[in-house]
Amino acid sequence: MEDKNMENNSQMNNSQAGVCEPIRVLHVFGRVGLGGAESRIMDLYRNIDRDKIQFDFLVHYSAKKTGKMAPTSDELLAVREPDFYDEAIRELGGNIYVLPRFEGKNFFAYKKAISNFFSENRGKWQVVHGHMTSTAALYLPVARKKGGAAVTxxxxxxxxxxxxxKGIATKILRLPLKRLGTADHYFTCSEKAGRAVFGDKLFDQGYVRTIPNAIDVKKFAYDADIRNKIRAELGVSEDEIVIGHVGRFDYQKNHEYLIRIFDQVLKLAKEKMPDRKLLLIMLGQGSLMDTVKAQVNDLGIQDRVRFLGLKGNSSDYYRAMDYFLFPSFFEGLPGTVVEAQAAGLKCLISDTITTEVDITELVSRMDIRKDPSEWAGKILEDLAHLPDRQAETPRFEQELADAGFDAQTQAKAISYFYEHGSFKD
Structure with missing residues (x-):
């Protein structure tokens, strides 16, 4: 690994010799919506020295509107609908490029589009950072060979x-990532995610580097004025209990189970705290939102559940919450749970999620195979012993920062890597 780092370091220094332009890093995503990975990279982008390092983004979009199998980036940009972070990326000095979305049947057209893109942009990026691992084994080798990237x-x-x-296809496409050479470096947000994608062998041999999903910790600090403002907008009284969830509406997040838990919470609360109202607020969008709304209506709890969609000021909504619920089937390392801890919220999460997210004492976990009533019982117990968020938040902030989850600290570490091809251990 050290020889590889030295080789990459040399290549990066040579590419920068006598040049005053910043190192350009190309981040590859499916899209730049308000997702966890995208938000974490944007937090880093805002905190790096952009005179030294600049980010560009390569995203994916359906080729159907172009009428071509392997359209160019410009052709796709002309038909692509703007995404959440587009404006912020351009304001920070970044560019957005587009590849046709991989759909299996367009395997060869996708490979052709990758080859054309990196050939036409050879030498533009010293680093290509692939967050979309489903097709990383296709685009990363080409980024190095045709695009001249010093580090992938x-x-x-x-x-x-x-x-x-879809899941089977993803696992097959990721198989080359389990051996050395497909990429120069292998990063992961957690041990579970690293072993799942890169395999036990590479992880155990030390080739996989864990990078915490760092957030702008202070952005989520408890603020009573903002809390009151958001709750007023929601029509929520001060003595009403707000349980929150943040996540896109798809299979992974297990919303069907989450709603059944909340339904049980409402039933138990009638017995144990009859004078208190409870409300569930959910931030996010996704293909299963209508299904979850139908479930809420079928249970007759629609007046106790709010679907708030995407919120660019999600930190303000964490402040309005009193509790955070997150029963996912699987995760890498959920940034939302890190954000909830920064906001001083007690969190109840599924035991399938890596323990690396248990950064503070605020996190509890339960088995998603248990009856929802058991989760509900735990929630009511926790609600009787909530922390003094005004007093305790600074301590939680410090614990997150000490564990490497502060974006300012992480930005310095990743910037050094982008400049030198290795970490400053």
Whole structure:
């Protein structure tokens, strides 16, 4: 590994010799919406020295509107709908490029589009950082060979796949990532995610580097004025209990189970705290939102559940919450749980999630095979002993920072890597 780092370091220094332009890093994503991985990179982007390092983004979009199998980036940009972070990326000095979305049947057209893209942009990026691991084994070798990238990175962000054919296809496409040479470096947000994508052998031999999903910790600090403002907008009284969840509406997040838990919470609360109202607020969008809304209506609890969609000021909504619920089937390392801890919220999460997210005493976990009533019982117990968030938040902030989850600290470490091809251990 040291020889590889020295080789990459030399290549990066040579590419920068006599040049005053910043090192450009290309981040590869499916899209730049308000997702966890995208938000973590944007937190880093805002905190790096952009005179030294600049980010560009390569995203994916359906080729159907172009009428071509392997359209160019410009052709896709012309038909692509703007995404959440587009404006912020351009304001910070970044560019957005587009590849056709991989759909299996367009395997060869996708490979052709990758080859054309990196050939046409050869030498533009010293580092190509791939967060989309499903096709990383296709685009990273080409980024180095055709694009001239000195360093390529495969970054595991998740510890599981969806059930069915899509999940099987993803596992097959990721197989080359389990051996050396597909990428120069292998990053992961947690041990579970690293082993799931890169395999036990590479992980145990020390080739996989864990990079905490760092957040802008102070952005989530408890603020009573903001809490009151958001709760007023929601029509929530001060003595009403707000349970919160943040996550896209898809299989992984296990919303069907979450709603059943909340339904049981409402039933138990009638017995144990009849004078208190409870409300569930959920931030996010996704393909299963309508299904979850139908479930809420079927249970007759629609007046106690709010679907708030995507919120660019999600930190303000954490402040309005009193408790955080997150029963996912699988995760890499959920940044939302880190954010909830920064906001001083007690969190109840599934025991399938890596323990690396248990940074403070605020996190409890339960088995998602248990009856929802058992989760509900635990929630009511916790609600009777909530922390003094005004007093305790500074301590939680410090614990997160000490564990490497502060974006300012992480930005310095990753910047050094981008400049030198190795970490300053």
């Amino acid at each position: 990175i495969a970054h595991s962000r998740n510890a599981g796949t969806e059930p069915g054919l």
